[in-house]
Amino acid sequence: xxxxxxxxxxxxxxxxxxxxxxxxxxxxxxxxxxxxxxxxxxxxxxxxxxxxxxxxxxxxxxxxxxxxxxxxxxxxxxxxxxxxxxxxxxxxxxxxxxxxxxxxxxxxxxxxxxxxxxxxxxxxxxxxxxxxxxxxxxxxxxxxxxxxxxxxxxxxxxxxxxxxxxxxxxxxxxxxxxxxxxxxxxxxxxxxxxxxxxxxxxxxxxxxxxxxxxxxxxxxxxxxxxxxxxxxxxxxxxxxxxxxxxxxxxxxxxxxxxxxxxxxxxxxxxxxxxxxxxxxxxxxxxxxxxxxxxxxxxxxxxxxxxx
Amino acid sequence: xxxxxxxxxxxxxxxxxxxxxxxxxxxxxxxxxxxxxxxxxxxxxxxxxxxxxxxxxxxxxxxxxxxxxxxxxxxxxxxxxxxxxxxxxxxxxxxxxxxxxxxxxxxxxxxxxxxxxxxxxxxxxxxxxxxxxxxxxxxxxxxxxxxxxxxxxxxxxxxxxxxxxxxxxxxxxxxxxxxxxxxxxxxxxxxxxxxxxxxxxxxxxxxxxxxxxxxxxxxxxxxxxxxxxxxxxxxxxxxxxxxxxxxxxxxxxxxxxxxxxxxxxxxxxxxxxxxxxxxxxxxxxxxxxxxxxxxxxxxxxxxxxxxxxxxxxxxxxxxxxxxxxxxxxxx
Numbered sequence: 236x237x238x239x240x241x242x243x244x245x246x247x248x249x250x251x252x253x254x255x256x257x258x259x260x261x262x263x264x265x266x267x268x269x270x271x272x273x274x275x276x277x278x279x280x281x282x283x284x285x286x287x288x289x290x291x292x293x294x295x296x297x298x299x300x301x302x303x304x305x306x307x308x309x310x311x312x313x314x315x316x317x318x319x320x321x322x323x324x325x326x327x328x329x330x331x332x333x334x335x336x337x338x339x340x341x342x343x344x345x346x347x348x349x350x351x352x353x354x355x356x357x358x359x360x361x362x363x364x365x366x367x368x369x370x371x372x373x374x375x376x377x378x379x380x381x382x383x384x385x386x387x388x389x390x391x392x393x394x395x396x397x398x399x400x401x402x403x404x405x406x407x408x409x410x411x412x413x414x415x416x417x418x419x420x421x422x423x424x425x426x427x428x429x430x431x432x433x434x435x436x437x438x439x440x441x442x443x444x445x446x447x448x449x450x451x452x453x454x455x456x457x458x459x460x461x462x463x464x465x466x467x468x469x470x471x472x473x474x475x476x477x478x479x480x481x482x483x484x485x486x487x488x489x490x491x492x493x494x495x496x497x498x499x500x501x502x503x504x505x506x507x508x509x510x511x512x513x514x515x516x517x518x519x520x521x522x523x524x525x526x527x528x529x530x531x532x533x534x535x536x537x538x539x540x541x542x
Numbered sequence: 543x544x545x546x547x548x549x550x551x552x553x554x555x556x557x558x559x560x561x562x563x564x565x566x567x568x569x570x571x572x573x574x575x576x577x578x579x580x581x582x583x584x585x586x587x588x589x590x591x592x593x594x595x596x597x598x599x600x601x602x603x604x605x606x607x608x609x610x611x612x613x614x615x616x617x618x619x620x621x622x623x624x625x626x627x628x629x630x631x632x633x634x635x636x637x638x639x640x641x642x643x644x645x646x647x648x649x650x651x652x653x654x655x656x657x658x659x660x661x662x663x664x665x666x667x668x669x670x671x672x673x674x675x676x677x678x679x680x681x682x683x684x685x686x687x688x689x690x691x692x693x694x695x696x697x698x699x700x701x702x703x704x705x706x707x708x709x710x711x712x713x714x715x716x717x718x719x720x721x722x723x724x725x726x727x728x729x730x731x732x733x734x735x736x737x738x739x740x741x742x743x744x745x746x747x748x749x750x751x752x753x754x755x756x757x758x759x760x761x762x763x764x765x766x767x768x769x770x771x772x773x774x775x776x777x778x779x780x781x782x783x784x785x786x787x788x789x790x791x792x793x794x795x796x797x798x799x800x801x802x803x804x805x806x807x808x809x810x811x812x813x814x815x816x817x818x819x820x821x822x823x824x825x826x827x828x829x830x831x832x833x834x835x836x837x838x839x840x841x842x843x844x845x846x847x848x849x850x851x852x853x854x855x856x857x858x859x860x861x862x863x864x865x866x867x868x869x870x871x872x873x
Contacts, residue, residue, distance in 0.1 A: 267576075267603060273770070274774050275774070275775075287614070288611070288613050288614065289611070289613075289614055290614060291614055291615070292614055292615045292617065293615060294576055294603055294605075294613075294615040296603055296605065298743070299743060299768060299770050299771075300742070300743035300744070300770075301804075302597065302598070302743065302744060304597040304598075304603065305596075305597065305598055305599050305600055305601050306597075306600065306601050306602050306603045308601065323802070323804070323807070324770075324804075428765075432609065432611075433607075433608060433609045433611075434609065434611055443771075443775075444771075444775055446779075447775040447776050447778075447779050448775050450779075451778045451779055451782050452779050452782065453776070453779045453780065453783055453788070454779075455738075455765040455767070457765075458608070460582070460608070460609070460610075460633055461582060461583065461586070461608045463583075463861065463864055464582050464583025464584070464754075464861065465583055465584075465753070465754040465757040465758050466753075466754075466757050466763075467757075467860050467861060467864065468757050468758050468761055468858045468860055468861060469756070469757040469761055469762050469763040469764065470763065471860045472761040472860075473736075473761060473762055473763045475736060475763065475787055476763065478785070478787070479763075488611060489611070490610045490611055490636060492610050492632055492633065492636050493609065493610050493611065493633070493636075495868065496632065496633070496868055499864065499867050499868050500864060503860075503863070503864055503867060
């Protein structure tokens with residue numbers, strides 16, 4: 236249910252840094268990781284996993300479900316991440332993963348998940364208590380980065396530390412900026428629909444979650460380039476397409492083709508009488524995802540009337 | 543009454559599936575630690591359906607990707623199933639190149655085009671789908687072939703389960719084709735709305751199919767949203783929504799409506815806030831039967847909507863134009 240105290244978080248980079256101070260002992264090297272994430276934790280889960288997607292041979296499958304896949308067995312690492320630790324699905328997922336002899340790691344601020352993990356003698360990483368979902372994201376990212384490094388996904392800590400100054404600079408540049416104000420105005424009277432490439436799905440999830448929770452308004456999302464194969468038809472033919480504002484994120488990836496496709500579709504859509512905002516985000520790997528999250532918070536902050 | 547071309551294709555979906563299910567596939571002696579399925583649009587949905595079913599009993603991970611960015615873990619112990627109906631989808635050609643470069647065992651599903659020529663030249667198995675229809679109508683062939691490929695690597699359960707439910711699915715299809723069926727009823731209900739399909743994760747592939755079918759067949763904007771996110775974040779926004787055209791559809795397995803479950807909690811939240819919604823509960827003896835019933839139902843509903851509105855579900859000029867521009871700039 237809605238948390239009334241939910242608000243955008245200005246200090247995501249600082250929260251990441253704070254969480255990364257934590258020392259996590261070396262773990263057994265992971266081969267396959269099943270990452271269950273509940274409530275708003277999927278923003279952090281997808282953000283950090285995007286690094287491994289491009290840089291590591293460890294298979295990471297992020298799951299928001301109570302069903303534990305049949306391939307979870309001895310030797311598979313299971314991470315259960317839930318800020319409150321009280322999601323309804325947690326007990327079932329924990330019991331099933333334990334039954335299958337998966338190596339269990341829990342990231343939470345407390346609740347039933349903490350209790351289960353302590354009683355089961357599993358690897359437990361505690362988040363600070365009393366945060367909103369938005370504030371928890373930075374801490375979840377920081378802890379997950381350190382845990383991944385300890386599980387053998389090498390380089391992720393150094394990469395994140397190196398990106399932090401640029402992320403702070405970016406936050407300072409977009410907070411209360413014209414860009415944030417312009418985007419805020421574009422969604423003020425229309426239903427926002429956020430599109431970005433699949434590897435940046437944490438970005439559209441953050442936007443949607445913040446608009447739902449802080450504004451109490453509907454928002455939707457989708458992914459590129461899949462958009463080009465079906466959704467584009469309705470955006471160009473449905474009579475009610477002007478009820479919405481499309482926010483489309485462009486970013487440079489290692490695939491020239493993907494970059495070209497995203498550029499081409501955003502250019503083509505401009506030829507239709509749609510409300511569309513195209514946002515370029517720079518940076519590599521998960522840095523660009525974190526930038527997209529920061530921008531979401533900056534825009535919602537504007538909608539709330541600024542600092 | 544005579545069937546339209548789109549209805550004909552929907553009717554043949556199960557025939558296509560039956561025809562390809564027992565395809566003989568020999569990949570030699572391979573040790574597979576993960577399956578990567580790469581495809582876009584109409585070709586990708588088959589992969590989602592298979593992966594959704596298999597997660598309950600296949601003991602190796604199956605990943606479905608709709609991006610030319612291929613995960614780093616794809617390697618020599620990976621089976622890559624690359625599907626492109628036309629064989630010329632740019633994203634899929636890049637997936638193929640990367641899966642090959644990573645040293646994975648590649649199988650291609652296509653009706654021809656560049657990918658067929660490339661795979662044959664590289665000595666990979668090509669399973670052919672007939673030409674002449676829209677990619678989204680190739681799902682029967684694609685699912686049947688994937689089932690056969692999985693059986694060849696020691697994972698026959700999906701194929702067995704599909705074989706067992708085919709007669710029941712055929713009866714269901716015949717029912718949906720008859721006047722007055724639930725598909726006609728829903729088509730009448732959803733002919734002028736923006737549907738928002740809300741499902742549990744196990745029905746995600748069905749939600750994706752409904753969304754794409756509304757987009758392409760009925761030319762209607764449609765969204766999907768996970769039930770877990772709906773319960774956590776979206777009920778208050780729905781209660782505040784004052785517009786008329788958005789329509790919330792909770793699409794679920796009938797058995798998931800038990801007390802304490804996600805669906806029941808969603809219904810209780812909605813009732814407490816008092817906003818309108820539809821509940822479409824799918825019945826079936828197995829998970830596979832429910833998923834396939836859901837898939838078939840969405841297809842028929844959207845084709846009936848198109849038919850009533852005088853829209854040709856097979857014509858999507860903006861996609862054709864976009865593909866032309868993508869290719870033109872690359873040359």
